[in-house]
Amino acid sequence: MSILTVAALAVGFVLLVAGGELLVRGASRLAGTLGISPLVVGLTVVAFATSTPELAVSVDAALSGYPGLAVGNVVGSNIANILLILGLTALIAPLVAKSRIVRVDIPIMVGFSIVLLLVALDGVISLLDGLLLLAGMVAYVVATVVISRRNGADPTDTAEVGSADEGAGAGADTGGEHPVDEGAGVGVGTGGEHSADVGSSHSVLKSSALVALGVLMLVVGARLLVTAASDLAAAWGMSDLVIGLTVVAIGTSLPELATSLVAAYRGERDLAVGNIVGSNMFNIGAVLGITSLITPIEVAAGAIRFDLPIMVAVALALLPIAFTGMAITRWEGLLFSGFYAAYILYVVLQASDHDALEPFSTAMLWFVIPFTALWLIVLATYELGVLRGRRQARRHLVPDQ
Incomplete structure (x- = not known):
């Protein structure tokens, strides 16, 4: 492993983070200027923007002849998004899970994960499989837009995703609730519709420039990262999947991670959950869908036996945790972070064929995972009882009113 490999890895990471930030900032400002609803921005624009690094890396990896890296990137990112990112974010502050996210978006994310596992069982994600995944993603986005327009400016939906501009770091610049007016501030001050249009046009141009620069940085960063990761795999004797x-x-x-941490720090905790859920759906539907349209993606047998089922299990685990109290608490965040550390340790032990792999796997399989599953079932059952009791209490109060 040479110094150039380490430098390429570091520069690739920096470009990915910086490019993702510019893309999120530009896309959020552009959406605000064009008058797109906060609900659509939070669940689509921000989620897609933060998933663009996965798209760039997966496409580049597939074209470079490393399909395992393309699949491993998406599966590993989805696992990291829930266990690591939501875990660390919940340690900062408990994360609110709005009712729409629990009732609609998380179940759809679970559905995407199960479909990916099913289409990968034959060892390849084909062109037809990619069309299916991409069509599902398009249907989700269209349904979100249609429902958002039908409901209008519903306060619940608005609160649900928070301010997309603030969540992406643009709120501080645009002033939050009225990005269009702020973007055209010069026109308002000089008093003319023409000046306002000019200010709006300038805002669109600036936002588009940020988007273009972000995409360019992501593409270059992805190329460097794939090259460095391939060199690391060869130097350490690990597969590109690992x-x-x-x-x-x-x-x-x-x-x-950056978006969710900033959202939690600013008090927009529901945006942190929505960003992760939306990003996971985009990773499967758009990233693997588009990549498989370019070239069929081979799926390693190890990923089918272990990593893809783990991704589905992690997605399923998020549902009862978000359901209990409609929040992800600090102790649940600690649980998620601990499981991610255990997952990474397992992957490393398996890749190196370490002697500690067998006792570690036995402990996880027969003690940790069953105990955690039992605990989640107890929590969900208790929460169902609480909700049922509240509904019965409301029914008894209705005749008195």
Whole structure:
């Protein structure tokens, strides 16, 4: 492993993070200027922007002849998004899970994960499989837009995703609730519709320039990262799947991490959950869908036996945790972070064929995972009882009113 490989890895990470930030900032400002609803921005624009590094890396890896890296990147990123990013973010502050996210978006994310596992069972994600995944993603986005327009400016939906501009770091610049007016501030001050249009046009141009620069940085960063990751795989004797599941997956998840941490720090905790859920759906539907349209993606047998089922299990685990109290608490964040550390340790032990792999696997399989599953079932059952009791209490109060 040469110094150039390490430098390429470091520069690739920096470009991915910086490019993702510029893309999020530009896309959010552009959406605000064009008058797109905050709900659509939070669940689509921000989520897609933070998933762009995964798209760039997966496409480049597939074209470069490393399909394991393409699959490992997406699967590893989805696992890291839930266990690592939501875990660390919940340690800062408990994360609010709005009812729409629990009722609609998380179940759809689970559905995407299950479909990916099913289409990968034959060992390849074909052109037809890619069309299916991409069509599902397009249907989700269209349905979100249609429902958003039908409901209008519903306060619940608005609160649900928070201010997309603030979540992406643009709120501080645009002033939050009225990005269009702020973007055209010169025109308002000089008093003419023509001046306002000019200010709006300038805002669109600036936002578009940020988007273009962000995409360029992401493409260059992805190329450097894939090259360096391939060299690391050869130097350490690891497969490209393992490198994709660990180093590259964490690196391409850094935009989601930054967005979620900032959202939690600013008090927009529901945006942190929405960003992760939306990003995971885009990773499967758009990233693997588009990549498989370019070239069929071979899926390693190890990923089918272990990593893809783990991704589905992690997605399923998020549902009862978000359901209990409609929040992800600090102790649940600590649980998620601990499981991610255990997952990474397992991947490394398996890749190196270490003697500690067998006792570690036995402990996880027969003690830790069953105990955690039982605990989640107890929590969900208790929460169902609480909700049922509240509904019965409301029914008894209605005749008195």
